[in-house]
Amino acid sequence: IVTGPRTPAWKGLNKPHRQDRRWATAWSPEQISHRLHVDFPDDGSMRISHEAIYQALFIEGRGALKRELVTCLRTGRALRTPRARSQNKPQGHVTADVVLSERPAEAADRAVPGHWEGDLIIGTGRSAIGTLVERSSRSTLLVHLPRLEGWGERTPAKKGPSLGGYGAIAMNAALTTSMTQMPEQLRKTLTWDRGKELSGHAQFALDTGTKVFFADPHSPWQRPTNENTNGLLRQYFPKGTDLSRWSSTDLEAVAMAINNRPRKILGWRTPAEVFEEQLRSLQQPGVATTG
Known part of the structure; x- marks a missing residue:
């Protein structure tokens, strides 16, 4: 022995x-x-x-x-x-028609505006902020995800809606509100990771006209613009803090600061300046816009 x-x-x-x-x-x-x-x-x-x-x-x-x-x-x-x-597959909402390989080729070269990348930055107590970044201009939108009524007061119902603020229903509503502020020509696709917060992507696509695609598992480099921006946002929203205490006005202020920061990749122009150029090009005579 x-x-x-x-x-x-x-x-x-x-x-x-x-x-x-x-x-x-x-x-x-x-x-x-x-x-x-x-x-x-x-x-x-x-x-x-x-x-x-x-x-x-x-x-x-x-x-x-x-x-x-x-x-x-x-x-x-x-x-x-x-x-x-164990039988609850975390990626069951990702079907063959929404994988990254099915995304239009024009989204990859960044020459055509209107293709977005998205994700969540997570805080304590199931708090989160949604981040949307346009691949061409690097313009950033921050999505306010407040906790739902009853959070911390009652036990969530089994298989009921998440009260943390980024369940599928709440996520769809918040993303739809943010994306429909953009002209239709500037909301063509959205690339997300495989989190279940966007499991209702089919309804989101119907409501906004934005086709959703999902990156491959454990492949953050397939959403590089969004990952880089999330790193910049951690200056304002550090890990281990409660993100629910920030209002939508606070998020708009942070997004404005990020969008007015010069970027080397843009020739030291700001994302806001590039985005304005895209808007002006869409507002030329004969080009219809919405939002």
Whole structure:
């Protein structure tokens, strides 16, 4: 018998594989269940399913395993993921027709205005601010996402609307309000990450005429303008702060500061100046605009 490494004190963290663990002849409940058929082939009383073993262990530990049991499990997982949660695919709203490869080619070279990138910057207490950046001019819009009525006062209903301010319904309403302020020619597409806050993108596209596309998983470089702008915005909205305390007027002031900051990529012009040029080009005789 080899004792193995000397393990540090267990701190209750659910990541035991990141450090040395106690060596043990740990069998999984499924291995135990099937081994009983081999060791006791004629004894029908020596039968138990692996799920029954799991249930007995976790019920005794009130949903989580006790420390000494965690070290015995082969995987070392102290918590179980409910089956319904594992089946809830976080990217089920992304279908084949809205992946990034389907986005028009004109959005990639930035020569034609009207193609936007979007994301959320997250604060504490499920607070967030939506950010929209136009790829050609780098003009920025900040979307106000206030918490809904009842936040912190009642328990959210299961499968009900999120009260944090950036659920699918609230997100659609806020984005629609922001995007419809733009002329129709300047709201052609919107590229978003795969967050479920925009799972109602089909309705958003109908309401605004803006086609939504989703970047590939874990690929922030596919929305470079938005990622860069979010870094600039952290000067005003640091991580670990409550973003819900800022009003829509405050967000407009920050957006104005960002849009009037000279950019090297624009030849030291400001996004506001470039955006104004785009608007003037759309307002030429014979070109209809809305908003």
